[in-house]
């Protein structure tokens with residue numbers, strides 16, 4: 405189990421997002437993952453991100469785990485009530501999953517099944533509490549478990565938010581509820597991350613920034629316009645625009661960000677390539693990993 | 694109408710005990726009909742609180758009033774000239790009324806005096822049952838005028854579940870099976886073919902799942 409050990413040993417970790425398929429053909433995800441398995445410590449398998457229906461995180465993670473890859477599963481309260489969440493967590497442990505990340509989950513209206521009914525029986529902090537309770541050998545009803553699961557628990561944090569005070573309060577509550585590693589939304593401006601990390605002094609947590617692979621000028625502009633908090637410097641857009649080979653430039657930018665984060669002492673990095681997982685080896689090579 | 698029940702006295706005492714001047718605000722709307730938060734209940738609560746605080750040796754002001762409705766601004770505004778005489782208000786309206794009071798009096802502490810339960814009917818005085826979950830897109834035309842969302846424990850739209858026993862729901866022998874009611878009614882109406890046409894998964898966007906709901910009636914707003 406490389407992830408927890410490496411983080412605790414203060415070694416730089418590389419996580420890669422591996423979206424399970426919408427369907428049952430897992431070959432692309434598996435071959436992308438296998439092609440970078442030596443450079444990636446664990447694959448983060450999203451739980452129907454953006455509320456788009458696809459293979460579940462636990463299922464996708466098991467497919468990768470069966471190939472000998474370490475994974476981080478996501479659990480989310482949007483689609484499952486407290487029975488289902490606890491049941492899946494027990495299953496995850498029994499199947500050998502070690503890393504679990506509690507996420508809020510986007511609203512159903514953002515996804516492709518608008519008509520669905522959201523569950524939201526418990527919330528994110530209560531879910532973290534539930535994981536802690538399960539690890540202590542009891543379920544949420546206080547009933548003794550036959551064998552307690554053991555997880556390395558994480559969640560999310562947003563260093564770029566304009567409501568930083570609130571975010572740090574929330575982070576402290578997540579830490580108190582047992583979360584130890586935190587993955588951020590995409591970071592393009594390392595100064596934002598460093599400023600945030602200064603505020604966290606004394607807290608024993610691992611902050612893992614996401615490096616998002618820009619795929620085009622259009623995508624970068626979209627991020628700039630619609631996600632104000634992303635702080636995407638204009639310089640990156642100009643670089644892609646002027647590059648003779650734009651895709652290569654996108655890979656170059658992501659690789660440079662990874663290298664810079666590593667050089668500045670980040671705990672690790674989480675690579676999100678949204679469909680371009682085949683670019684992972686090139687990004688890692690650019691980063692010198 | 695909305696049905697509510699008064700909160701236990703101890704809970705209300707717990708909420709207001711750190712305040713010296715307390716206004717209890719009842720509502721003449723739904724909560725009067727279900728005898729949870731009308732003038733009578735407001736007065737009873739006021740007497741109970743005064744008695745409690747007197748016996749506890751605490752000198753507090755507890756006054757009562759009622760408003761025609763707390764879900765309309767013009768009635769809430771009637772509190773404007775005296776609300777500042779109080780440190781806290783206990784609203785005995787439904788949760789909507791209590792929140793509308795918060796909207797209007799932003800610096801005033803407002804506590805709920807009732808538990809708002811459901812949209813229902815009066816079976817008999819003091820006996821109310823749920824009939825509607827305000828899903829925002831009424832399906833009664835297809836279900837013989839009986840709503841499975843409100844009246845089937847599993848909210849099944851293509852029921853029954855198979856657990857019904859003697860016309861009662863498997864969840865509790867006290868509860869009529871919603872789908873038995875629907876079946877009986879459709880049989881009476883000669884519309885049992887409803888059971889041959891399964892309905893599609895419901896669109897819940899008009900329910901709470903589509904986010905915070907609002908109604909915008911342009912025809913009324915001109």
Ligand code: SF4
Pocket residue numbers: 844845846847848849852853854855856857858861862863864869870871872873
């Ligand atoms: S017994 Fe009837 S009311 Fe109860 S869950 Fe089944 S179908 Fe619904």
